[in-house]
Amino acid sequence: MKLYETPSTPNCLRVSLFLAEKGLDIPRELIDVRAGDNLKEDFNNKSVNGLVPTLELDNGEYLCESIAICRYFEEIHPHPALFGTSHLERARVEMWQRIIELQGIMLIGQAIRNLTQIYKDRENCIEDWGHEALLRFRKLLPTLEAQLKAHPYLAGDNFSVADISAFIMLKMATKLDIEIDQRWPSIHQWQKNIQQRPAFAGLG
Ligand SMILES: N[C@@H](CCC(=O)N[C@@H](CS)C(=O)NCC(=O)O)C(=O)O
CATH class of the missing domain: 3.40.30.10 (Glutaredoxin)
Structure with missing residues (x-):
């Protein structure tokens, strides 16, 4: 492998x-x-x-x-479970995973690629689409804030792959100077908690 x-x-x-x-x-x-x-x-x-x-x-x-x-x-390697355990938890993980992927990672990825032109050697970069994608990405932040105000992790009580996806999404956002500060207290606290996990050591 x-x-x-x-x-x-x-x-x-x-x-x-x-x-x-x-x-x-x-x-x-x-x-x-x-x-x-x-x-x-x-x-x-x-x-x-x-x-x-x-x-x-x-x-x-x-x-x-x-x-x-x-x-x-x-x-x-089922343990520790990162895609949920109960039927409902698995569905919740899937739900948040798709929200983060489709309303988050896709949009911030498009914003970065079209605004910074990092891959201009292989694709047409359209600045207007970059700005629009960034605008649409920002709309996800209140949804995340509300969820993380009510629950310690995105899919509820347990850490899951959806948290990993949201973490890398917010790391991508820093490339366009979107920092999670005190304006988003619950996301900020969640980020701080996640960074305490051994797997995340050294990732700012
Ligand atoms: N949906 C794919 C996206 C993979 C992807 O976009 N990979 C990037 C690095 S994060 C890449 O290979 N970029 C090179 C390119 O676009 O040519 C996944 O989740 O694996």
């Missing part, structure tokens, strides 16, 4: 945090996406979406999409 990754990127960090929470360590191979390693034919023969992270399995199969990779590790 081998994980192809660019460690500094958000979706690779998401898988690394998930593995650290599970207490797992697996071999890794560096793919430098900024240098365009993921655009090469060799990598595209392995990865369906041509992106990192991509996991190579021992049977020669490859999995991409960070949440699919996390799901795979959840299935083969």
